[in-house]
Amino acid sequence: MGEEEGLHQTQLLDTMFVRGLKRKCFDGEEDIEGTLAGIKAIPSYNLQRQSLLDMSLVKLQLCHMLVEPNLCRSVLIANTVRQIQEEMTQDGTWQMINTQSTGQASLDRLVSTDILCRSSREQAEGKHVPGYSTFNKDFEGDQAQDSSETMSTVSSVQAPRNLQSNVWEMENPQENKGNFQKSLDQIFETLENKSPNSVEDLFSEVDNSYYDLDTMLTGMMSNTKMGHCDGLETFSSPTATASNSNCKSDLNELDHIVEILVES
Amino acid sequence: NFIRLASAHLTSVSRSLWMAFLPSSVSTEPHKLLATGDKGGRVVIFQREPESKNEPYNQGEYNVYSTFQSHEPEFDYLKSLEIEEKIKKIQWLPQQNAAHSLLSTNDKTIKLWKITERDKRPEGYNLKDEEGKLKDLSTVTSLQVPVLKPMDLMVEVTPRRISANGHTYHVNSISVNSDCETYMSADDLRINLWHLAITDRSFNIVGIKPANMEDLTEVITASEFHPHHCNLFVYNSSKGSLRLCDMRLYEEPEDPSNRSFFSEIISSVSDVKFSHSGRYMLTRDYLTVKVWDLNMETKPVETYQVHDYLRNKLCSLYENDCIFDKFECAWNGSDSVIMTGVYNNFFRMFDRNTKRDVTLEASRESSKRRAILKPRRVCVGGKRRKDDISVDSLDFTKKILHTAWHPTENIIAIAATNNLYIFQDKVNSEMH
Numbered sequence: 001m002g003e004e005e006g007l008h009q010t011q012l013l014d015t016m017f018v019r020g021l022k023r024k025c026f027d028g029e030e031d032i033e034g035t036l037a038g039i040k041a042i043p044s045y046n047l048q049r050q051s052l053l054d055m056s057l058v059k060l061q062l063c064h065m066l067v068e069p070n071l072c073r074s075v076l077i078a079n080t081v082r083q084i085q086e087e088m089t090q091d092g093t094w095q096m097i098n099t100q101s102t103g104q105a106s107l108d109r110l111v112s113t114d115i116l117c118r119s120s121r122e123q124a125e126g127k128h129v130p131g132y133s134t135f136n137k138d139f140e141g142d143q144a145q146d147s148s149e150t151m152s153t154v155s156s157v158q159a160p161r162n163l164q165s166n167v168w169e170m171e172n173p174q175e176n177k178g179n180f181q182k183s184l185d186q187i188f189e190t191l192e193n194k195s196p197n198s199v200e201d202l203f204s205e206v207d208n209s210y211y212d213l214d215t216m217l218t219g220m221m222s223n224t225k226m227g228h229c230d231g232l233e234t235f236s237s238p239t240a241t242a243s244n245s246n247c248k249s250d251l252n253e254l255d256h257i258v259e260i261l262v263e264s
Numbered sequence: 265n266f267i268r269l270a271s272a273h274l275t276s277v278s279r280s281l282w283m284a285f286l287p288s289s290v291s292t293e294p295h296k297l298l299a300t301g302d303k304g305g306r307v308v309i310f311q312r313e314p315e316s317k318n319e320p321y322n323q324g325e326y327n328v329y330s331t332f333q334s335h336e337p338e339f340d341y342l343k344s345l346e347i348e349e350k351i352k353k354i355q356w357l358p359q360q361n362a363a364h365s366l367l368s369t370n371d372k373t374i375k376l377w378k379i380t381e382r383d384k385r386p387e388g389y390n391l392k393d394e395e396g397k398l399k400d401l402s403t404v405t406s407l408q409v410p411v412l413k414p415m416d417l418m419v420e421v422t423p424r425r426i427s428a429n430g431h432t433y434h435v436n437s438i439s440v441n442s443d444c445e446t447y448m449s450a451d452d453l454r455i456n457l458w459h460l461a462i463t464d465r466s467f468n469i470v471g472i473k474p475a476n477m478e479d480l481t482e483v484i485t486a487s488e489f490h491p492h493h494c495n496l497f498v499y500n501s502s503k504g505s506l507r508l509c510d511m512r513l514y515e516e517p518e519d520p521s522n523r524s525f526f527s528e529i530i531s532s533v534s535d536v537k538f539s540h541s542g543r544y545m546l547t548r549d550y551l552t553v554k555v556w557d558l559n560m561e562t563k564p565v566e567t568y569q570v571h572d573y574l575r576n577k578l579c580s581l582y583e584n585d586c587i588f589d590k591f592e593c594a595w596n597g598s599d600s601v602i603m604t605g606v607y608n609n610f611f612r613m614f615d616r617n618t619k620r621d622v623t624l625e626a627s628r629e630s631s632k633r634r635a636i637l638k639p640r641r642v643c644v645g646g647k648r649r650k651d652d653i654s655v656d657s658l659d660f661t662k663k664i665l666h667t668a669w670h671p672t673e674n675i676i677a678i679a680a681t682n683n684l685y686i687f688q689d690k691v692n693s694e695m696h
Binding site: 049052055059070072073076079080083084 | 525526528529532579582583585588
């Protein structure tokens with residue numbers, strides 16, 4: 001990533017966030033329409049917020065590739081991700097119309113981030129997974145260019161990309177949103193120190209793994225209402241028509257984060 | 265000379281009402297209840313009959329006031345074990361209205377019960393007859409106001425909350441806090457704190473489980489809240505020792521107008537230090553240092569801005585990970601000055617009395633041996649003096665994370681990257 005470009009972008013983000021958020025707070029009491037109008041007045045707020053989300057997800061992935069991840073840092077970044085997601089849910093940008101009009105430039109951008117997200121196993125299988133979502137309907141070609149420069153570009157693309165270029169219709173967005181929320185919650189639950197349950201007896205020998213993300217995820221999840229693997233796997237393979245573009249892509253990001261956590 | 269007032273086979277008896285129940289403003293007579301729990305999961309409540317006026321020296325007898333099934337046997341499928349219905353402990357809640365509440369627990373599940381009395385019922389409805397059936401309207405010739413008439417006392421017990429799945433091991437005690445909002449439950453290895461209104465989660469406040477269960481030598485046997493101080497509780501161990509715990513939480517409410525995606529990260533405390541006097545605590549978060557008074561949990565007594573010029577740069581600092589830097593802080597010997605490091609090999613000192621602060625630099629270039637340190641300044645645009653550093657030219661790789669102050673003299677140690685600097689205040693080498 002070009003340092004200058006990255007710096008420029010984050011400098012923009014600095015000013016955007018200071019201004020944009022104060023304005024948002026001011027508009028916070030108004031209805032959704034008013035808030036959206038306020039946001040639209042700063043046209044790239046949504047994109048900048050999306051950038052922050054992207055940045056945070058990359059950080060999460062990278063820090064879990066370390067032998068000894070810094071737990072405090074991981075928790076703070078994960079909470080930031082959740083905050084962004086909550087705000088996006090509240091102001092309605094979570095529900096996205098399909099953005100296929102963006103064309104080739106957006107696909108390149110999606111693909112380039114897609115490679116970052118895929119585990120090596122999936123790359124070998126040629127399994128397609130959508131990359132970071134194009135949440136923002138204000139998304140424009142030149143802004144895509146800025147962002148794509150910050151990600152590593154990969155020229156080769158796997159064949160099943162065609163699935164990605166299908167029309168991703170919003171099917172049952174509420175349910176998908178709910179499932180995403182649940183999956184995200186399950187990840188976050190492992191980072192919190194919840195009171196023990198009977199599953200712990202099975203792991204009584206390795207209780208200090210309570211603080212080890214890997215074992216927490218593999219051990220604790222079996223006792224939650226919806227096993228995270230079940231929930232995420234439901235969304236891991238895109239179907240032709242009944243797939244939710246943007247919620248799903250974030251679910252797949254989580255899928256990858258979880259896989260990385262479990263495999264490491 | 266004690267006489268027997270009642271006897272029954274009981275496994276668990278809670279006498280707190282017996283001992284502590286005072287005449288309330290609701291009833292004119294002292295109302296004494298005794299709750300008992302047995303092996304069959306039943307709770308029996310005895311009530312002391314009011315003393316007879318004719319025979320003032322005869323104590324009132326205890327009679328059954330109410331009986332209800334509190335717990336049933338359950339089966340834990342995961343462990344293939346039966347969970348007994350036997351009542352382990354009962355606790356009355358302090359009475360807040362006409363109803364009584366109590367907590368009862370078996371080995372695993374804690375239940376909150378509400379006990380209400382009904383000793384009057386309305387009679388003389390216009391539309392219903394004595395049995396509750398609707399009257400034939402043609403028979404109604406006059407209207408009457410229903411009146412409350414006494415009836416035989418009816419005690420109704422309803423379950424209000426059920427807190428399950430909080431304990432892996434067997435619960436041995438429950439204790440209600442004097443704040444009347446929380447209670448704790450203790451099993452062999454853990455103590456959980458619950459809110460009376462919330463049943464699906466609890467906070468684990470004590471855990472003595474060893475990493476290796478083969479090393480287990482001690483278990484918790486009982487625990488109880490202090491009767492007046494809602495932050496204190498005690499627990500006993502099988503080795504005979506007592507441990508007193510203080511649950512005070514010091515937290516400043518968030519300022520909603522300053523909220524951003526980075527609010528939580530910059531509020532994360534990187535260091536905490538008690539003052540030498542023991543009266544105060546010093547905390548360092550990303551942009552400030554705060555002085556807390558041990559006696560005030562609601563907010564710090566002093567807040568100092570360490571490098572507020574970074575507030576507009578949080579996103580960049582998040583991107584380059586500087587926002588996660590953990591700076592330490594320090595008190596001087598007399599607790600009058602606090603010190604902490606920042607970027608660019610600078611460190612800051614704040615005088616709590618004069619409210620003045622200074623920025624100094626720790627580097628070979630800026631400080632020759634035995635030379636006096638020159639105060640530095642970071643300018644944020646606007647007027648710029650000679651030797652000022654602008655915010656944009658700060659070197660974020662040169663961070664002073666570790667600083668220490670001699671306990672009695674004005675000597676400080678500063679760690680800057682690979683170098684250790686020791687400075688001394690020549691003018692005021694003694695504390696004052």
